[in-house]
Amino acid sequence: MWLQRLGSWDQRCFVALFSRSERKRIHQFSFWCSKTGDGPLYLLLVALFFALELSHASAFTELLLLSFAIELPLYLLLKNSIRRQRPYQLMAGMMQAHIEASDKFSLPSGHTAAAFVVASTLLCFYPEWAWLAFSWAGLIGLSRILLGVHFPLDILAGSSLGVSSCLVAQQILH
Template sequence: MAVLAPIQRFDNAFSTLCLCHRFNYQVAAMSRAVSRSGDGPLYAVFGMTVWLTDEQQGSQVLVLGLLAFLIELPVYWLLKNAFKRSRPSHLPSFIKPSDKYSLPSGHTAAAFIMASLISAFYPAAAWLVWPWAALIGLSRVLLGVHFISDIVAGALLGLICFDFVQGTL
C-alpha cells in the first residue's frame, strides 16, 4: 500500500542504522539481556510478590494485570495473524524469534502493560519502569527481530489494553 511506503522506508533505514555497524554484536549481547527481562517470568514474580506482600492493594494489582494480559494476548495474536508482516530478514538477526510475524511486538506490549500497572499503583517507580519498557522495545529492534513501527504498535497495544481494563474496574 502506497500510504505505508514512507513508514516501511523509515523502518528499514532505522533498522539498518541499528544493526549494520561494527559494534552490533556487543549491542546485541546487551539487548539480549534487556529483552529477556521482558520474557514473562519477571511479570509472574512481580505479581506474586505484590499479591503476597502488599495487603492493601496487592490483590487489585494482580487482578488488573491479569485482566490486561487476558485482553492483550488474543488481540496481539489476531493482529499478528491479520497483518502477517514479515520480520526483518534482510538484516542481521541475533536471536530466533518465537513466531513468524513482527507486527505488533508482544514483548513491547507486555512491557508497557507492566509499566502502566506499576506506575498506577506505585508511582514512585515510574522513573524506572517507563525507560525499562522503552528499552525492551528498542532491544527487539537491536536484536533484528522487529521494526520500530512494530514497537510503536506494541506500546500502543499495551497502553490501550491497560487503560481499557483500568477504566472498567
C-alpha cells in the same frame, strides 16, 4: 504512497539502529534486556508484591491480569491478520537476527506490548516507579530492534497495544 514512505522510513530506522548492535556489549545487553520481557518474570513480580505485602498488590494483580486478557487476544489477532515479515525475512542476505524469534510474524511486538502492560499497570498503583517501569519497557522495545527481530513501527504498535489494553481494563474495573 504514504504507506510506502512509512515502510521505507521504518526500514531505514531499523538499519540505522541494528547496525549499532554489532558491538558485543550492545548485543549482550540487548539479549538480557529482552529476556526480562519474557512471561515468567511477570509472575515473579506479582509474587514479590505479595511477599513484600505491598499495598494494592491484589488490585494491581487484578488489573494486570485483565490487561493481559485484553492484550493477548488482540496481539494474536493483529499478528496473524497483518502477517508482517520480520526484518531478517524482508532483508534476507543483508542481515541476520541475533536471536531466534518466538513466532513467525513481526507486527506488533509482543514483548513490547507485555512490557507496556506491566509499566502501565505499575503507573496506576505505584506512580513513583513509573519512570523506571516505562524506561525498562522502552529498553525491551529497543532491544528487540537491536536483536534484529522487530522494526521500529512494530515496537510503536506493541507499546500502544500494551498501554491501550491497560486503559481499557482500568475502565472495565472502575
